Amino acid sequence: MKSKVLSLAVGAASLLALAGCASGSTDASGEFPANDIRLTVPWQAGGSGDLTARTIAPLLEDELGVQVIVENRPGANGSVAYNWLKDQKPDGYNLSLMGVEVATLQFQNYDIDPANYAPIGQGLAGPGAIAVPVDSPYKTLQDLIDDAKANPGKVTFSSPGVGSVWDSPAQGFQELAGIELTSVPFDGSAPAVAAAAAGDVDFSIDAIGTQKVQVDGGKLRYLAMLTEERDANNPDVPTAKEEGIDLQNASWVGIMAPAGTPDDVVQKLSAAMEAAVADPAYQKVIEDSNLVPTYKDSEEMSTFIKEEAERYGPWIELAQGK
Amino acid sequence: MNTSDRGPTQPAHLPAAAGHPDAAMDPDLDHASAHLHPQIEPLVTDRPYRLRELVPVALCVTVGLSVLLLAQNIDSGVAAELGPTFWPEMVAYGLIGFGLLLVFVNVLRGVRPSDIPDPLSGWGIGRLAGTAVILVGYLLLWNVLQFWLITFVAVAALAALYGARGWKPLLAFPAVVAAILHFLFVVALRVPL
Amino acid sequence: MINIVASPVTDGIAAVLAPDTLIYIGIGILIGMLVGAFPGVTATMAVALASGFTLTMEPTQGLAMLLTIYVAAQFGDRVPAILINTPGTPASISTTFDGYPLAQQGKAGLALTTSAFGSAIGMLFGIAILAVAAVPLSAFAMQFGPPEMFALVVFGLTMMVGVSSGRIVKGLAAGAFGLFLATVGRDPITGDQRFTLGILELNGGIPFIPVIIGFFGVAEVINQILTHRKAHHVPPITQMGQWMPGMKLMRRLSKPMGIGAVTGSVVGLVPAVGGDIAGIIAWDNAKKASKHKHEFGKGSLEGLTAGDTASTATLGGSVTTTMALGVPGDSVMAVMIGSMMIWGIQPGPGLFSSHPDLIASLVAILLIATILTLGLSLLRMRGVVKLLELPNHFLWVIILIFCMVGTYSINNSVFDVFMMLIFGLIGLFMLRFGFPAGPAVLGLILGPLAESNLRRALITDGWASIFTSPIAVVLLLIAAAALILPPLRGLVKRRRLANEGKDVPTLMP
Structure with a gap:
């Protein structure tokens, strides 16, 4: 019986919390953010993308003053999470990590259109x-x-x-x-x-x-x-460009919201992300995983995703023999 | 599938230890007795049981043919030695082949007694339908209502469906299950439910 | 000379014996056992979640916690496999073959204890290999390119015959069905859609854990509901029987344990192949070597220990490949590599020379975790078995609800739960029409490995790449022998016995 009482108490508490959430999100006049933010990871727990989310979440919490809850929704090259995000309310409380797949899945018969998303920023390369x-x-x-x-x-x-x-x-x-x-x-x-x-x-x-x-x-x-300049850690290795092949490429991870998210909300999230990426704690974790902390803001990111789509489209079609 | 036409010679489903509860207690004894009964069991050759074996045959062949059919839709621009259709087609032919082989093995010759399942009960079919409704409803309400609440209701409904009566199984038991699941998954593992 | 060698070893052990490290080991054991006992919640998931907060710890403490969760989950997952026919994690698929029949015979207590002993012995064997031969063995694992992997997987697929429990044609049909399920999703080489039916989620393939939970756990419960009769209510199992295995039994079990330990260690070394497959292969090997073959699948303690020993023995091997090659030995190790890089430990060929104390630390952590977990498992068995004394309707509800929530928690996906329920129904059909689930699961696990490695091998060098690799040729010959020899031997034996004539089966050995 003890646990029943306990569960009733917990239930009552969570009902209150639910009521709180509901009233919070309908309160349009309030300052963003007023509630917990959900940060979805489109990959399995434990990979480098997941690590990025779990490192940046507490730093975003410091910046925004609300909880940032990390959630994994892996599956089908990330498209499950992207598709899920597309259908969420564009209020800035539902975010997702993204990789280059956001721009490229459309060339592989996935129903993923980069126009459905509002990029917040880039976190690493x-x-x-x-x-x-x-x-x-x-x-x-x-x-x-x-x-x-x-x-x-x-x-x-x-x-x-x-x-x-x-x-x-x-x-x-x-x-x-x-x-x-x-x-x-x-x-x-x-x-x-x-x-x-x-x-x-x-x-x-x-x-x-x-x-x-x-x-x-x-x-x-x-x-x-495959970089513009020689890599600082490997100064003896030439770039492909020096060898006459003007090819650069980098994988990257960013954060995005559903399209239609109000501009001021995007700007606020973007600023918080910039501060988080600059944080030494974040920089150390990313560098220790042999990646480069890199920040691009929302606007730069939009152009960047478009360019990536233009770059990758023909390559993928070539690979598929079309 | 019909339970009424079960012949008088029909042995019941035999869990290995059904007959010898005492022998089952001691593994060594168990072996000794097992040696006395060699593995060759007489096959059940009653017509209904052999005809029932046509269902798996039909299913193997149907699944195999559908795979072959669906494999036609796989289009690939890449020319490779074994393309994307090779493996599924090989598997599909295997499925059809094994299905046809089943005609000889089970339909024409007979069924091993241990392969004949326990008969269905009317009670059971009704309960299964009820279970399906409750579980699908439960699943669809996740992320809509509070997790502990629907778990409590679903557990209580299932317990009632399976014939439990009284406050213990209908209130205390669902409360315990809901509490355990809530704490383990929602609080400790932070699963978004 | 000895001093130079000894000092990193003692340093490594001392780091583990520090009090705070031991506390983390304790916490890890509790988490691991709890997690393992829930169907669907895998060790991979627990380690991934724990890695979120171990990042801030010292490397030794963090490793201690993550490895201990991994070890303890391997013990915990046997419990639902034996009691309710649902593997807690894929590593205990083979446990269900004999563990559940044993529980139905009222020998759940004995099954749980022998399973725990088998798991502990497998673990110790794996650790011993890690301690003695990590570096040379990792060189062997490096030999496994696509052709060799293909040959190994083909050998694994021949186990379908063994796990068919005598219904070979139906077993092979189920296996083919499993292989087909494995092709759903994106083609591993060309990326083309196959059998996705326009469902987005299916692009990632059929989720594997929901399928096994459906096949084993849900199908069994539904079958019990269907065949349950109100009139003559079967009393639940209350007799637990004997608890501790006697000396005589232990001596008999030493052979399957040995087979399991060796099989598991070898399989563990191969990247991307883990305890699930090792358990099944060892179960089949032990069956071939046993004097009591016919008991396998009907409640054989030999089969139970062989599978359990093998699936834990892979741990030593997979830690070795992970650390020495930088290639994850299984999915848990894939998660751990991420954490280790943050701690500045770079798994890869240079690891053991740059961190000589690490092997000693790893071995010490694994040893302590194994021994403590074994003790704890033996202590808490009696409480766990009480679960079986619950009336049927409680048990059914618990299994159904826990399987659903556990499945959801893997990927936070409602789709996965639907798949689990659908595969529960397919499993029910298979159960009632005599199709064994083992081969189907084997096909689902090994199918993608077989197909993609075959096609990779063909891309690089054509068919020659397979026939010029000595390892691949030997493995394929063993696979052929495994298929051809037993029926031949059976045929010869039957010829000798054949006097009662006309109904001599020729198709089924």
Whole structure:
């Protein structure tokens, strides 16, 4: 009986809380935010995206003065969460993390349109690199290109999956270099990079930070960075641009709200996010995961997502053979 | 499926220990007795049981054919040695093949007595329908009403449906279940319910 | 020389024996056992949630907590598998094969204790391997590229015959159905939609845990409801029987435990393959080696211990691959890699040389966690078994509701719960028409691995890549032998016995 009383008490308390929520969200005149904010993670708990959410949530709480509750809704490349967010009330209390998939899923027969979302900002970037097994005959990017020209379709690379953030730039690489490569898609980045380290494929194209494990362990060697400037941690490795292939790519994670969220709410969230990204605690966690804390505001993000869609669209269609 | 036409020779569903509760207590004894009964069981050859085996045959073939049909819709621009349709089609042919094989194994020859399920009861079918209604209703009300409240109601309704009467099973039991689930999932694991 | 070697080892152990680390181990055990006992709430989920607050701890303490949850969940998940036929986590699928029949025979107590002993022994064996041979073995695991993985998975698929409990054709049909379910979603190589029927959620494939909860737990409950008769109410199981296994029994169980330990350790080393598959393979191996084959699947303590020993023995192997290769050995380890990177421990080929004390710490944490968990499991068994004394209607309600909430909590998805209920009905059909669920689950787990690795291997080097790999060829030969030999042997035996003639089955061994 004791627990029944207890549950009744809890029930009464949560009813009160519910009543509180209801009155809060209908109170339009009140200052945003007045209630708890829900931050959805479109990926499994435990990955680097999930980690970002769990690191940034307490910092956003400090900025906004309300609770930020992190929730995982993984499934179908993130589209389950994106689709869910689209149908939420655009009041700024329902947010979701996003990756490049928000811009690219539309090219793979998913019903995900970036126009349905209002970006809040970017939180991090994971710039990419091309790496080969340590004992690979390729010493420079040019060696690789030469070999691929001599043996079209014989040079293989591992990717985290068709249409993914690392498979697509490989299509761009083929276009720019005028070569034909063979993609061996794996189930995510970790096995894809490991396959290159074990010599199952000829090279890996992935985030610098993901390859770092195998590079430090003496199994992989960076061939070229897919960055504008040389990577500060690897000053000896040239960029692809220096080698004549003007290709840059980075994975990224941002936060977004449903389209139609009032502008002042977006601005407020965006400002809070900027402060959170600048926080040393956030910077340390992200840097320790071999990623780069990066901030873009709402407007920059909108343009950026559009550009990403324009960049990736043709690449994905190329990969799908259309 | 019909319970009334069960022949007099029909053995009941045999859980391994049904006959020998004492032997079941000691695993070593159990083995000793098991050795005395070799595995060859007589097959049940009554017509209704053999005809009933046509249901799985039909289902295997139907599922197999639907997979083959649906596989036609998979379009892929990528030319690869084994495309996206190879694996599902292989599996579908396997399913059809095993389904047809079942005709020889079970329909023509007979059914092992242990494969004949317990008969359905009218009570049971009604309860199953009730259970389905309550569970689907419960599921649809998640995220709409308070979790502990609908859990309490759903548990009480199910208990009543299964024949429980009195305040203990209809009030105390649902309260305990709702409280445990609320604390474990909503409070401790922070599941959004 | 000895001093140099010994000092990181003692440092590593000392770090674990600090009082606050021990407290975290204690908390981890409680969380893990609780989590394991709930169908649907997996160790992966518990570790992921815990990693949220272990990030601020010292690496040793954080690792202690996460690893302990992992260990304790492996013990906790056996309980629902034995008592209510629902695997607490996928690792205890094989536990249901014999554990539930044992409980139905009134031997739940004995089943729980032997299962706990088996799990502990498997764990200790896995830890021993981690301690002695982590580095050389990780080199072996590195040999497993797509062709080798494909061959290994084909070998795993031959287990379908073994887990069919004698109904081989129906077992294979169920297996084919499982393989088909695994193809729903996006093609692993080309990304094309397959059988998604326009349902967004199905793009990610059929969720695996809801299916096993549906097949095992819900199907069984629905069947009990359907066949229940009010008139002659069967009294619930009240007799728990013997608790502790005797010496004689333990001696008999040493063989399946040995088989389980070795199988589990080898399977654990292979990336992305975990305790669920190891348990099934070991169960089948033990059956082949046993003198009491016919008992398997009907309540064999040998089958129970073999499966449980194997699924815990994978832990040593998967920790080794995770730490030494940087490739997650299973889904729990995938979550742990994220946390470790924050602590500045970079799992990968360079780990054991840059952190020599880490192996010692890991081994110490796992040892302490295993021993404490074993003690706690044995203590609390009597209370747990009380659950079975509840009248049927309470038990049914608890199972149905807990399975629903547990399933929801995996992905916070109502869709998953619907899938679980649908697969409960499909499982009911299979139960009533004699299709075993084991092969279907095996197909669902192994199907994607088989298909994607075969096609990857073909992309890189064509069919040659498979036939030029010695490991792959050997594994495929073993798989062929596993399929062909038992029926042949059965045929020979039956020829010898054949005197009562005409009804000699030739299709079924």
